[in-house]
Amino acid sequence: MSSGDYIRIEHITKRFGSFHAVDDAHFSIKPGEFFSLLGPSGCGKTTLLRMIAGFEFPTEGEIYIDNQPVTGVPANKRPTNMVFQSYAIFPHLDVYDNVAYGLRKLRLPKAELDRRVKEALGMIRMDGFERRRADQMSGGQRQRVALARALVNRPKVLLLDEPLGALDKKLREQMQFELRMLQQQVGITFIFVTHDQEEALSLSDRIAVMQKGKVLQIASPRELYESPNCREVADFIGTMNFMPGIVKAIEPTVAVVEVEGLGLINSPLPADYSFATAGAEVLIGARPEKLDVVRGAPHPGEKGVKGTIGACAYLGDRNHYQVTIEGRAAPLQVATEQGDRSTLASFSPGEHVTVSWGDNSMVLLPKT
Amino acid sequence: MSAAKPLKKVGEKSWGITLFAFLYLAFLYAPMLVLPIFSFADQKVIDFPIKGFTTQWYEQMFAKEEMHKALWNSIQVGVIASVTATLFGLLAAKAITRYAIPGKGFVMGLISLPLFIPEILLGLSLLIILNVVSIPLSLLTIAAGHVLLCTPFAMAVLVARLDGFDKSLEEASLDLGETGWMTFWRVTFPLIMPAVVSSLLLTFIVSFDEFLLAFFLQGTEQTLPLYIWSGLRFPSNFPPTLALGSIILVVSIVLVVLAEWLRQAGSGGGKVNVGV
Numbered sequence: 001m002s003s004g005d006y007i008r009i010e011h012i013t014k015r016f017g018s019f020h021a022v023d024d025a026h027f028s029i030k031p032g033e034f035f036s037l038l039g040p041s042g043c044g045k046t047t048l049l050r051m052i053a054g055f056e057f058p059t060e061g062e063i064y065i066d067n068q069p070v071t072g073v074p075a076n077k078r079p080t081n082m083v084f085q086s087y088a089i090f091p092h093l094d095v096y097d098n099v100a101y102g103l104r105k106l107r108l109p110k111a112e113l114d115r116r117v118k119e120a121l122g123m124i125r126m127d128g129f130e131r132r133r134a135d136q137m138s139g140g141q142r143q144r145v146a147l148a149r150a151l152v153n154r155p156k157v158l159l160l161d162e163p164l165g166a167l168d169k170k171l172r173e174q175m176q177f178e179l180r181m182l183q184q185q186v187g188i189t190f191i192f193v194t195h196d197q198e199e200a201l202s203l204s205d206r207i208a209v210m211q212k213g214k215v216l217q218i219a220s221p222r223e224l225y226e227s228p229n230c231r232e233v234a235d236f237i238g239t240m241n242f243m244p245g246i247v248k249a250i251e252p253t254v255a256v257v258e259v260e261g262l263g264l265i266n267s268p269l270p271a272d273y274s275f276a277t278a279g280a281e282v283l284i285g286a287r288p289e290k291l292d293v294v295r296g297a298p299h300p301g302e303k304g305v306k307g308t309i310g311a312c313a314y315l316g317d318r319n320h321y322q323v324t325i326e327g328r329a330a331p332l333q334v335a336t337e338q339g340d341r342s343t344l345a346s347f348s349p350g351e352h353v354t355v356s357w358g359d360n361s362m363v364l365l366p367k368t
Numbered sequence: 369m370s371a372a373k374p375l376k377k378v379g380e381k382s383w384g385i386t387l388f389a390f391l392y393l394a395f396l397y398a399p400m401l402v403l404p405i406f407s408f409a410d411q412k413v414i415d416f417p418i419k420g421f422t423t424q425w426y427e428q429m430f431a432k433e434e435m436h437k438a439l440w441n442s443i444q445v446g447v448i449a450s451v452t453a454t455l456f457g458l459l460a461a462k463a464i465t466r467y468a469i470p471g472k473g474f475v476m477g478l479i480s481l482p483l484f485i486p487e488i489l490l491g492l493s494l495l496i497i498l499n500v501v502s503i504p505l506s507l508l509t510i511a512a513g514h515v516l517l518c519t520p521f522a523m524a525v526l527v528a529r530l531d532g533f534d535k536s537l538e539e540a541s542l543d544l545g546e547t548g549w550m551t552f553w554r555v556t557f558p559l560i561m562p563a564v565v566s567s568l569l570l571t572f573i574v575s576f577d578e579f580l581l582a583f584f585l586q587g588t589e590q591t592l593p594l595y596i597w598s599g600l601r602f603p604s605n606f607p608p609t610l611a612l613g614s615i616i617l618v619v620s621i622v623l624v625v626l627a628e629w630l631r632q633a634g635s636g637g638g639k640v641n642v643g644v
Contacts, residue, residue, distance in 0.1 A: 053543060054542075054543075055539055055542075055543075074542070075539070075542040075543050076542045076543070076544075076545050076546055076547060076548075077545075080543070081543055081544065082539075082540070082543045084536045084539070084540060085536070086534055086536050088534060088536040088537050088539065088540035090537060090540070090541075090555060091537075091559070092555075092558045092559060101541070101544050101546075101554075102544035102545050102546075105544070105545045105546060149540075149544070150543075150544075153544065153545065
């Protein structure tokens with residue numbers, strides 16, 4: 001497998017009438033990468049996937065797979081295979097014939113075909129299910145067969161359209177794990193479409209976050225979570241407190257921002273901070289778990305502000321608090337880890353507390 | 369509301385509605401019973417009370433050479449019409465359900481139009497056209513006329529089936545490297561097979577029972593309904609005609625029930641529920 005860019009999406013736009021399903025998507029995917037397209041329904045992620053598969057054709061732009069232009073090539077001539085959201089297991093064929101479907105076209109010798117089908121079924125631990133039909137299998141089993149049916153053709157890229165969406169939570173978590181193992185085992189590039197941010201974070205090497213047809217940010221899960229580049233990304237992935245502020249000064253590594261109710265915050269500079277000029281209105285983002293609630297003084301080396309506990313929620317592994325801060329309209333969301341059992345529900349509504357934070361965990365975001 | 373009388377449970381019997389349904393069905397179907405009843409009556413005149421039981425009319429009817437000929441003609445016309453109409457219906461249904469066609473509703477309307485035009489006008493216009501282009505009238509012209517009547521039925525049955533199955537099955541086949549043509553034969557056709565058979569049965573029976581178009585478009589050969597019509601002119605032929613009519617009635621009902629059963633049995637296959 002060559003290194004470098006394996007799949008290139010070059011300025012892809014897809015319009016349905018006047019509606020921009022995908023608007024100037026431009027990125028590349030590395031060989032062997034587990035790449036996710038993440039976004040709410042209707043954001044264009046499935047349309048983009050279907051253009052890579054060859055079911056839809058872009059209005060503008062070029063698609064390259066393994067450095068070959070494939071923009072106008074139909075699905076049956078592309079080195080891609082897809083796992084459909086509904087699995088699309090052929091109901092009139094059994095498991096064996098479903099998996100063998102693509103191979104039959106190659107007119108392989110019978111023994112070779114048999115060996116490859118068996119191998120694929122073994123890979124997904126479905127040996128012995130050869131004669132089952134779709135309606136005799138559970139959702140998880142159908143999902144595995146759909147995977148085997150695609151992988152048996154040894155595609156250069158495997159496309160997965162929300163393949164875990166129809167499974168219940170426990171099974172979904174198990175399949176996520178298996179999917180990741182499988183991908184490492186076969187070493188094929190995976191492009192995975194999902195609206196589930198946790199799923200995307202736990203599976204992917206990199207994620208493209210999409211909204212309204214636009215790719216907002218492409219980054220590793222950690223980077224997306226810790227350094228989102230805009231409010232939409234920060235909002236879609238996890239929870240975040242957004243606090244409007246005014247840039248007072250730009251220093252070599254931090255922006256000094258005055259935030260209502262919290263005073264001056266030295267937020268680390270993101271990769272692109274061209275929007276943050278002195279006097280500009282910006283947003284400071286803070287994840288609830290990066291903040292803490294304490295009695296009295298803030299943690300050593302951190303800043304703090306006085307507030308009053310509003311609503312509390314006990315979530316087992318952590319507590320959620322809404323803390324009202326004087327001079328701020330919206331309360332701050334704070335998540336504290338659950339300590340030992342003696343400190344359970346350590347704060348109650350109405351209690352006067354201090355919210356403590358380190359400036360390094362604050363994220364600088366453009367206002368819109 | 370707690371003191372009010374309990375609400376009727378779903379499925380609980382309501383005698384008024386049941387009675388109405390029975391009367392309604394009786395009104396629809398009782399007249400048809402006249403045929404089988406009098407076909408076994410030992411009398412030449414249709415009149416109550418019935419004088420006795422006989423199967424002689426059936427024997428007479430089966431003995432007639434022209435009846436055999438007419439039956440064979442009807443089968444030929446029916447097969448040609450049903451196969452052609454089902455093929456046309458399939459092409460139309462595929463186009464309507466799988467491609468973005470401008471004016472889709474208009475096209476479907478046009479195809480269904482022959483159902484709503486008085487058959488007598490349809491027959492007349494077809495006759496005029498055939499005359500103008502001087503195509504001799506024969507069983508084939510009857511079959512061609514029947515295709516016009518049958519295609520809407522075929523299309524309706526097949527559109528319902530093609531709409532009812534998961535389109536990603538066809539996409540999956542393309543994705544696995546198969547061509548559009550082979551995808552049709554390896555995936556689409558096996559899945560719509562029950563609907564295709566249903567359409568063949570239904571259109572066959574439409575053609576088999578059709579009289580007016582056949583009346584206008586006939587050449588020298590008769591179909592079964594034409595044979596019945598011509599037989600009615602002679603009182604002696606009347607009872608055997610009732611016997612023939614009874615048989616056609618039974619066969620028609622059996623075929624339609626079979627077609628409907630196939631259509632319903634086949635509508636579950638393509639959609640597999642994705643639960644665990």
